[in-house]
Amino acid sequence: MVNPEEDPADGGEHNTHGHPREVLHAKIEATRADIERQVHATRAQIDQVNERIEARTGRNLILAILIGVGLGAILLVSLIVIKDLFALVALIFVGFSTFELVTALKITPRKLDPVPNVIAALGIVTAAYFNDPVVMWSSLLGGIAFAVVWRLIAQMIEADGRTAPEIFRDVIAITLVQVYVPFMASFAVALTRRENGEWWALAFLIVVVSVDVGAYASGLSFGKHPMAPKISPKKTWEGFAGAVIAAQIAGILLALFMLEVPWWVGTILGALLVISATVGDLAESMIKRDIGIKDMSSWLPGHGGFLDRLDSMLPSAPLAFAIFVVFSPLSTLVAS
Template identity: 35%
Template sequence: MLKQRIYTALALVVPFVGILFLGSWQHFAWLAGLVLILSAWEWAGLSGLKGNISRALFTLFIAATGLLLAWFFQWAEQYQDLRTLFIAATIWWAIALLWVQGYPSSAIIWGSTPVRLLMGCFVLVPAWLALMFLRAEPAGAWLVLMVVFTVAAADIGAYFTGRAFGSRKLAKEVSPGKTWEGVVGGMLFALAIGALVNVFFIHGSWLSLVVVILPTAFVSVLGDLVESMVKRHQGVKDSGKLLPGHGGFMDRVDGLVAAAPIFALAVMSTQWSVRVVG
């Protein structure tokens, strides 16, 4: 099982990094779009859709919505409107935090298939647009890599800090192992990793780094919790079986889809610019 997980991880990481740094913005858009489509297919199943046709229709709707919004915003030309979308995504994740902490009672609000499908729109579409915005920025590949590192570091830091010091449960009915102490540890570890990247690879404002990294790390943990909550409600362990040893795509990107819009909004708000050292 471990060998299978390693092979699958390498099969994902190598093309991702290659296209991110060696490919064009358009190449990255296609790669991220593919992940969006596969994640939408899985989310349709988590929402209770059984038939392939209904799941395909939802997947097409998500893809079409993302493309239409991308055409409308055109990144720089509609900068303020894009900021509004990311603010809306931030509000959505704040509501999701209340639902996670209120589970299972909160399921009376979001447990129906139509509402879960609507949740999928808020989870997936802003994330894709945020990644496109970040990649289009100067040194955009590094910004995308930074958000990925932040999510991974928050996950690792939260796990080990929670095991060592965790006592106050974050969402006991959703994920008994996650604690507030773990979240704080994850945020601090993500900040430490961000600082190292800032020192050795990029050069950006330290104050902006803190403002960008800390909320991003927190929301990445929330993304994992929201998917866990929906899976628990649906009675499944994984979002899918597309990735041997890892489950589905949503199981791998749940933190990233939550973090990307918040990271992008923070970059916009602080006007954080980075340049590659050397």
């Protein structure tokens, strides 16, 4: 009998080449295998590039970008959509940052207590919400006094024989923590409480981020001459040049299209903030080098800790507040 699926006249061609559906299936499988090979090859190339970047900068670039975008989205919502939410975001960031710094300092011979320092820090940021200089300074002094008294009482209870100079260094460290993290951050909260201050807060954050991105990209591409090798070996003068250019571009664009002030105000904003951001970055690097750690914590993969992200922003916040006070009246002149 003749198989109905075979045609005697075709000389068994289908036996040689297979059923059309089998041929189609084979082509699909071959295409899928080719796509998978390309995907694997591309992924391998991306991994190699990321490994080279991580070896050069010490950061996982992909994770850093994802987390940075997430944190940026939170800040945007808190500043633009729900203005009062920014104070809550600041409380969270400052609380974690203070805890990180106090915990890191405990590695050294200094003794600090996380609970009173975090409570004092949260109190300082909360006081800034009322936008009253007297309240802000009073909260700083009160917070330092609270954490110092707690430490002195704890020292008396422990009675471990530490000398007066050692205890005095504890007091200095407590003061440093409260001034460096919550008090500087409180100016950003106070800025958002001013009329149109949220736009200036957003502007200074954008400029600081531009400084970081410009320094990172330029340093990665052209960095050869270390800027402060004993403090931060991977920071270069080429990176700083890229930061200056990025800050100027961001400052001018923000001045013209968001802050509605003359373009030259943007150049001043960019010039001052690139200095404060760089100093903040180097200051935190110096603290970490003194302690003997790479990152304040590992809570933010690709970034380190919360303080590792705020280091450039903290000294920039008081400066941004001062720039707002001096130059924000120009917006009414431009508008008129």
